[in-house]
Amino acid sequence: MTAAEGDGDDEEPIGETRWVIPGGHVPVDSTGPEPEMVSHDKLCVLNTGSEMATLEVTLSYADGHEAGPYPLTVAAERVRHMRINDLIDPYAPPLGRDYAIVVESNVPVVVQFSRQDTRQAENATLSTMGYGE
Template sequence: MTDDETGRPIGKERWQIPGGHVPVDSTGPEPEMVSHDRLCLLNAGTEMAILEILLYYADGREAGPYPLTVAPRRVRHVRINDLIDPYAPPLGEDYGIVVESNEPIVVQFSRQDTTHAERATLSSIAYGE
C-alpha cells in the first residue's frame, strides 16, 4: 500500500513510544495471560524492513539495539518481554522505545496488564517521524 501523493509505502522510518512499563505480576495461564508490552509492526511496502529497537530508562540506562525484520506486506507482533539479546528488559521499570527502520513501517504499541484478575489492555499508535 502506498501513499497516493508520494507513491512511497505508508509509514515512517522512526517511531517513538514514551510510555513503556511491563508489569511484574500476572494472573492466569502462561503464556497468553502474562503481563506484557507489545509492538505491532506493519510493513506495507515491497522491501524487507530491517529494524533496530532501543529502550531508554528513567535512570539513563539504554538497552539495545535489538535487531528485527519485517517481511514485505506483512505484520509482526513482538513482546518486549521476549527481547533478550543484548539485554533482557527488567520488569516493573518505566522506559521509552525508539524504533528505527530502513523502510517506512507503521508501529502500534499495546500493553496487557494481568496484575489483577480484572485484566486491562491498552493500545495506541506510536509517534512517527
C-alpha cells in the same frame, strides 16, 4: 498496501522511519494461564512496502540507561507483533521499570504499542499509536 503519490506511477510505503513510544512499563506480576495471560508490552509493526524492513529497537530508562539495539525484521507487505518481554539479545529488559521505546527502520513502517496488564483478575489492555517522524 501503498499510498499513491503524484500521478499514480510512484508508490510510497505508508509510515515513517523513526517511531517513539514514551510510556513503556512491563508489569512484574501476572494472573492467569501462561503464555496468553502474562502481563506484557507489545509492538505491532506494519510494513506496507515492497522491501524487507530492518529495524533497531532501543529502550531508554529514567536513569539514563539504554538497552539495545534489538534487531527486528518485518517482511514486505506484512505485519509483525513482538512482545518486549521476549527481547533477549543483547539482554533481557528488566520488568517493572518505566522506559521509552525508539524504533528506527530502513524503510517507512507503521508502529502501534499495546499493553496487557494482568496483575489482578480484572485484566486491562490498552493500545496506542507511537509518534512517528
